[in-house]
Amino acid sequence: MTGNEFDTLDVSVDDDGVATVRLANPPVNAISQEVRHELADAVDVLREDHVRVGIVTGDADVFSVGADVGLFEEAREWTTAEFRSNSRVLGRAFDGIETMEKPVMAAISGTCVGGGLELALACDVRIASPDAKLGFPEHNIGLIPGLGGCSRFVHLVGPGRAKDMIFSGELVDGDRAREIGLVERVADAPEAAAREYASDLLGQPPQALGLAKRAVNTARDTDTQTAGLVESLAQSTLLKTADHAEGVSAFRDDRDPEFTGE
Structure with missing residues (x-):
């Protein structure tokens, strides 16, 4: 297994061509400016020819809470052009995951909200633990999900459900997420399930x-x-x-x- 040097992510590729991108920005895997740029670099690793399948995950307690409040406080000092430029860094990473011609799975344990859920939405298949917590609480700080939380979310759950969850900030567990189409699979050990799935995909063309x-x-x-x-x-x-x-x-x-x- 080979590894790559990152400060806020653990990125590795095993000998079979399964790449793992693990958020490693404790305590809650917030998507900071550094994480944004490193995710863009991690997508370049996923694109490498020897990579066959990608897995994006966090730790047992939290996938990611998205951007922390401190980043939004910093963003208030940016011009709108600066905000859009910084957002494009993360947006390009999400778009890269979504458009690359290879499967990428999200293995979700614990809290997966805001930008963390938007990262998962960019993946092809989401596998969540039964007690995971997923949703969009952005209304609590007067914002909306701005990097796929509206546009990608609606394709999975429909416009009514999307608006209801965004309006209310409701968090759903893994079982409910599967019922409404937000995740495709539920497993007690999502990362292990994702690795088993990846192993099966390695046998496909x-x-x-x-x-x-x-x-x-x-x-x-x-x-x-x-x-x-x-x-x-x-x-x-x-x-x-x-x-x-x-x-x-x-x-x-x-x-x-x-x-x-x-």
């Missing part, structure tokens, strides 16, 4: 996983005709891959395929 992610995201974000075109083009690309040929051959030979990403 990487290009097919990446293009499936792109096609689904396009279907979410655009009209049916455009999404169908992307889907068709992705399929035509995959038809020419060595992994497709291997999959067909393995099916004919009644054996497990050995995908290489080619």
Whole structure:
């Protein structure tokens, strides 16, 4: 397993190509200015060719509380242009996770609110502990979720539920989060479950996983005709891959395929 030097994150890539980005900014994994910039660097690690699957996590008690009040107090001294510029650092990190052609999972234990939940929303699959606490309390300081907490959230839970939770600041546990579509899986040990899931994905064809992610995201974000075109083009690309040929051959030979990403 290889590691990378960060001050507020623990970032590692194991020999199989599973990368773990762990928030490590005690006591509550607040997303400070330093964390923002290091998350952007961590996304570059996830993009590396030898990385096949990413896992984003925190610790057993807190995934992340998002930005702390001190950062917002500092932000009051910024011009609006400075605020947008600083926000883009984190926004680009979230967008990078969402758009890269490989699966990225969020393993959520404990508190996951505000910008921490927005980070999880940028991931493809969220796995939460039953007693996790998820939500958007930004109204307590007169703000709204500003980096996906409105725009990504609505796609998962619908506009009514999104507005209700943002208006009220309601926090839901892992089981309720799964009921409303905010997380996809619940597990007593989310990180272990994410690693098991990642292990399963390592046996899948990487290009097919990446293009499936792109096609689904396009279907979410655009009209049916455009999404169908992307889907068709992705399929035509995959038809020419060595992994497709291997999959067909393995099916004919009644054996497990050995995908290489080619």
